[in-house]
Amino acid sequence: MMAPERLPEPELQAAPGESPAAAISVATLTRTVKDVLEGAFPPLWVRGEVSDFKQHRNGHWYFSLRDEEASLRCVVWSRDTRRIPAPPDEGMTVVALGQVSLYAARGDLQFTVKTMDAVGDGLWRKAFELTRARLERDGLLDPARKRALPFFPRRIAVITSADGAALHDIIAVTRRRNRLVELVLIPAAVQGEGAPASLCAALDRLASWGGADLAIIGRGGGSREDLWAFNDEQLARKVASCPIPIISAVGHEVDISICDLVADWRAPTPSVAAEHAVPVLADLQRTVASLGRQLQSGAADAIRGGRRRLEQAARQGGQGARRLVERRRLQLGRLSGQLHALSPLATMARGYVVATSPAGRVVTSVAAIAPGDPLQLRLRDGAAETRVETVRRIEDPTDGQG
Amino acid sequence: MMATFEQALERLEAIVDEMNGAEIPLERALALFEEGISHLRAASEELGRAEAAVKVLTEKADGVLEATDLGG
Numbered sequence: 001m002m003a004p005e006r007l008p009e010p011e012l013q014a015a016p017g018e019s020p021a022a023a024i025s026v027a028t029l030t031r032t033v034k035d036v037l038e039g040a041f042p043p044l045w046v047r048g049e050v051s052d053f054k055q056h057r058n059g060h061w062y063f064s065l066r067d068e069e070a071s072l073r074c075v076v077w078s079r080d081t082r083r084i085p086a087p088p089d090e091g092m093t094v095v096a097l098g099q100v101s102l103y104a105a106r107g108d109l110q111f112t113v114k115t116m117d118a119v120g121d122g123l124w125r126k127a128f129e130l131t132r133a134r135l136e137r138d139g140l141l142d143p144a145r146k147r148a149l150p151f152f153p154r155r156i157a158v159i160t161s162a163d164g165a166a167l168h169d170i171i172a173v174t175r176r177r178n179r180l181v182e183l184v185l186i187p188a189a190v191q192g193e194g195a196p197a198s199l200c201a202a203l204d205r206l207a208s209w210g211g212a213d214l215a216i217i218g219r220g221g222g223s224r225e226d227l228w229a230f231n232d233e234q235l236a237r238k239v240a241s242c243p244i245p246i247i248s249a250v251g252h253e254v255d256i257s258i259c260d261l262v263a264d265w266r267a268p269t270p271s272v273a274a275e276h277a278v279p280v281l282a283d284l285q286r287t288v289a290s291l292g293r294q295l296q297s298g299a300a301d302a303i304r305g306g307r308r309r310l311e312q313a314a315r316q317g318g319q320g321a322r323r324l325v326e327r328r329r330l331q332l333g334r335l336s337g338q339l340h341a342l343s344p345l346a347t348m349a350r351g352y353v354v355a356t357s358p359a360g361r362v363v364t365s366v367a368a369i370a371p372g373d374p375l376q377l378r379l380r381d382g383a384a385e386t387r388v389e390t391v392r393r394i395e396d397p398t399d400g401q402g
Numbered sequence: 403m404m405a406t407f408e409q410a411l412e413r414l415e416a417i418v419d420e421m422n423g424a425e426i427p428l429e430r431a432l433a434l435f436e437e438g439i440s441h442l443r444a445a446s447e448e449l450g451r452a453e454a455a456v457k458v459l460t461e462k463a464d465g466v467l468e469a470t471d472l473g474g
Contacts, residue, residue, distance in 0.1 A: 151408040152448075155469075157459070171456055182454035184469045205459060209467040281449070284407075288445045291414045295438045298421025302431030309428075331428050335435060 027104065034102040037109075041100040046111065047119070048072065048096075050088045061087060065096065065111065074098065074111045082193070083115050085228070086127035093119045124224060131233045131258050140240045140262050147245045147264045150213050152279050155182040157212035157244075159202045162187040165220035166249065166270035173274035178281040184212060190219035195229030203238040215242060216273045217259065218249030230257035239263055249273035299335055306332050366391045407448045410441040417441070 014022040017029075048065030055061050059078025064071050074096065076084065088094050096116035103110040117123055135141055156174070160166045167185060174181055186205055189198035199217065206215055217239065219227070229235070230250045239246060240262040248263030249270040260266040267273035310328045355363040356376045363369055369388050377384045417438040421431060457469040 155454075162458070179453040180449070180451050182469075183456045185456070185458040185472060187458065205461070205467055209459060209469075211467075211469060285449055287411065288442065288449060291411065291418060291445075292442050294418040294422065295414065295435065295442065298418055299431065299435045302421065302426065302428060302435070305425050306428040306431070328428060331432050335428075335432050 026107075030102060030104040030107055034104060037100050037102055043097060043099050043114065045095050045097050046072070047093065050090060050092050050094055053088060053090055055087060061113075063088070065094070072111050073103070073108050074113050076113045076116075080114055084117075085123045086130060088116065088118065088123060089126065094123075095119060124228075128231055128258065131231060131236065132261065134233065135236055135240075135258070135262060140236070145240070149245050149247070149265060149277060152284065153181060153212075153214040153277060155184060155212045155214075156277060157184050157186055157206050157209075157215040159186045159188050159199065159206065159215060159217040160219055160270070161190045164190060166190075166218055169220070169269070169271040170216060170274045173271050174278050177275070177278045178284075180281060181278050189229075191222065191226045191229060196232035196235045199229060199232075199235050200238050203235075203242060207243050210243070213244055214277055215244055215246040216249055216267075216270070216277065217246060217263070218267070218270050218273065219251065220270060221252045221255070227251050227255055227257060230259040233258070235259060236262045247273045247277060303332060303335055306335075366393050407445055410445045410448075414438055414441045414445070 016022050016024045046065060048067055051064045051066055051071075053061065053063040059081060061076040061078075061081055063074050065074050066072070081087075094116050096111070096113045098111045098113040101110050101112055102108070118126075132141070139145070158167060158170055160170075162185060171183060174183055186202040188202040189195045203217070206212065219230070221227075227250055230248075236258045239248065239259055245264045247265045247267050248257065248260045249267040249272070250257040250259055251269075253268040256266075265273075265276065267276060306328060310325055310332070313325050313328070357363055357368070358374050358376070361368075363375065369375065369391060371388050371390055373388045375386050375388055377386055417434045420426065421434055421438075426434075456472045458472040459467055460470050461467055
């Protein structure tokens with residue numbers, strides 16, 4: 001007989017679960033399966049049809065993704081639902097990004113979804129339409145609500161990012177058209193999770209400040225996600241209750257936002273918003289000068305007519321006529337005096353500048369000057385000594401008379 | 403007050419139309435002309451304002467909002 005001590009005792013070294021004596025708990029098994037599953041699968045995109053969708057009181061979403069052969073229980077934690085534009089519809093085909101896992105309490109296979117989208121842009125369109133319908137129900141999309149924009153705004157508030165393309169474009173266009181119009185930036189985040197709240201806060205500041213007579217809210221072009229803040233319902237309601245007329249300018253021509261729908265005017269781009277809001281200064285100056293000239297000629301006609309009637313009355317003689325003649329003479333004198341005072345006004349309206357040569361001669365044509373010539377500019381409140389840089393002739397038939 | 407420029411232009415156009423229409427009494431012409439001059443002056447002054455800078459709305463320590471020059 002050989003020594004019995006070389007035989008091992010296999011039962012004592014049994015792996016967990018290998019024998020009744022080594023049975024493991026349900027919790028141990030499910031925890032192990034969960035670890036193995038989560039380790040074996042990286043986050044994956046899964047395609048399927050949504051069924052049994054339920055939104056729990058605590059904000060989590062529960063549903064199944066299924067196809068002809070299989071079904072998978074899914075959950076979206078409430079903090080992740082904010083990244084998804086709208087809850088999916090029953091039967092909608094979606095793609096969902098998530099992690100395969102195990103729900104230990106029931107031993108169910110569970111797919112924890114981080115984000116999802118309908119095949120196509122179904123969820124975005126649905127969210128947009130839901131918001132639009134709520135605003136419509138409250139009458140905020142009524143065309144009769146739209147206010148006229150001021151003809152010549154003095155101060156325009158611009159609600160956008162301080163370092164975005166939109167601000168740059170609006171400044172450039174405004175400066176080119178009319179340097180009298182003041183722009184006041186009210187900075188706001190225009191993309192990302194905090195953007196709707198930031199834009200709403202900017203609108204609150206605009207309202208409590210009260211210093212502008214027109215507002216532009218918007219941003220330059222970007223992806224659908226970048227522009228999404230402008231589809232926020234709270235923001236739309238703030239825009240609708242803006243105390244002054246407001247232009248919405250979000251992205252490019254093709255991008256329509258909820259903000260566009262409630263604003264008083266929708267600009268296809270921020271540049272166009274400025275084009276539309278700001279009248280060209282030279283046009284205003286021409287209009288004023290032209291009205292001044294028409295007023296002048298109207299007065300001249302009245303003086304001619306008055307003089308003619310005065311001469312008639314004087315020829316007829318008589319006592320009553322004498323007093324009338326005297327009164328008319330005084331009126332004519334007053335009108336002529338006023339008329340005289342008018343011409344410098346019309347000139348001032350064109351820009352308050354008179355250019356004179358060193359000899360003191362008023363320069364009215366580019367023909368009289370050449371690059372390098374000294375030129376004195378007389379302005380409303382002083383004078384400047386300047387030198388001509390370049391000379392360019394402009395053919396402008398509307399600017400012919402002096 | 404914000405609409406003065408637009409109102410001045412509208413009124414000026416109406417005045418000019420009336421003055422250049424049928425012959426009007428001298429008293430009326432004088433009154434219209436005087437009114438027209440005052441609108442013309444208001445409109446010209448509006449166009450003669452100083453050039454505006456780009457500003458940014460900031461909130462002071464006491465919570466008052468103020469437009470200050472935008473640096474750069």
